[in-house]
Amino acid sequence: MEGRFKAMDAQIYTLVGRRTYLRIDLNVLDKNLSILRRQCSPQTDIIAVVKGNAYGHGSVEISRYLESRGVRHFAVATPEEGARLRQAEIKGHIQVFGNAVEEDIPILVKYRLTPTVAELNFLQEWSRTVTSAMNTRNGSQVRKRHQLVLKIDTGMSRNGCQTQDFPSLIQYCLENDLDVHSVMTHFNQGWDNPDFTKHQFNTFMSLTEPYRKHGLKLHVASSSGIAHGYGTDLDFIRFGILLYGLPPDGSVENTELVESQGLRPVLSWRARPTLIKQLPQGRVVGYDNTYMTHGKETIATFGLGFADGFSVLLSGKCVVSLEKDGVQCPVVGKVSMDAITSRLDGPRPSSTTFNIIADDFTSPNSVTQMAATLRTVTSQLTTNLAARLPRVFVSDGLIAAVTKL
Ligand SMILES: Cc1ncc(COP(=O)(O)O)c(C=O)c1O
Incomplete structure (x- = not known):
């Protein structure tokens, strides 16, 4: 099927067997990706957020296409979403955003998914499982395959560790030689509250600063960061809604902002x-x-x-x-x-x-x-x-x- 049929509306109904379908324009996705890339520093890598079935667009096909356009990092909400991408042979790094819990460990390890961690007890349990996997197979190769992301709660009070707990978590990772892919936080009012967002940003940067000498990679921004210029020069940026060419809501300001950047709905x-x-x-x-x-x-x-x-x-x-x-x-x-x-x-x-x-x-x-x-x-x-x-x-x-x- 791939690439053989012209996308003629009349024939599509016969092909899909229904008088209705969603049309996902990959050229528009590609253009949105280029526009967003240009707004970040050249050294900033992109994490494409494909949770929720790529915001309804179809996570496997969207991830495959993005991978073909050079995207190497993806984020999903649950281990099952990540496993689905691995089963579809997505090779890139896949982070699971949901707070990691012990029941997730087998599927995380099996499908080489990166947990987002806030608690020491998870870290200990995960590290035991990864270490025993290392002992049973080719140690260093297995070790390289399992990474984790530490998340700090700087004010959203949803996921992430409390600020005072971050030093002990990172210390545990360093002492046990765990592979920390990155450290992150998330803004909860990035579209409309610059003062609070700056406060979150500053809290995050000062907490992580002492550990940067260990080569820690950082990310803070989602689409609102791109729109308002927060964290676009850190190691990663995670975007979802703007990639799909949509403002976060129907407000005039956000819609005009998104449209003025040349983004378009996919x-x-x-x-x-x-x-x-x-x-x-x-x-x-x-x-x-x-x-x-x-x-x-x-x-x-x-x-x-x-x-x-x-x-x-x-x-x-x-x-x-x-x-x-x-x-x-x-x-x-x-x-x-x-x-x-x-x-x-x-x-x-x-x-x-x-x-x-x-x-x-x-x-x-x-x-x-x-x-x-x-x-x-x-x-x-x-x-x-x-x-x-x-x-x-x-x-x-x-x-x-x-x-x-
Ligand atoms: C931790 C995290 N990062 C990034 C995103 C992507 O957000 P957006 O769709 O606004 O780019 C989300 C989405 O909810 C998220 O939870």
């Missing part, structure tokens, strides 16, 4: 109606009679719903748009599990393609504006996109990969 959601009908005035549409036709209306049904990740809360508050010319048609009636209905501007052939999600920042059906409507974060909308939705990865006008259940 994802759009396309569909063809599964049924189009002419209805007379006074007909109710969908569950619970939330919509009644005002006159003779053309109603299109799309075979997708909240089981695919289209929120019920968007009922009556969103549009779908014609792929060809952007004409917007309101979503009317209540969103069902497997169907939505939209009032078209008139009869249309059933082969007409619509954008359920448009790949811009301003259309009412862009991820950004949907997040504004729902007062949520953009990544919640994209991570909700279900596994049952086919994903079509397009590169240079050709289909690079397709995933479907």
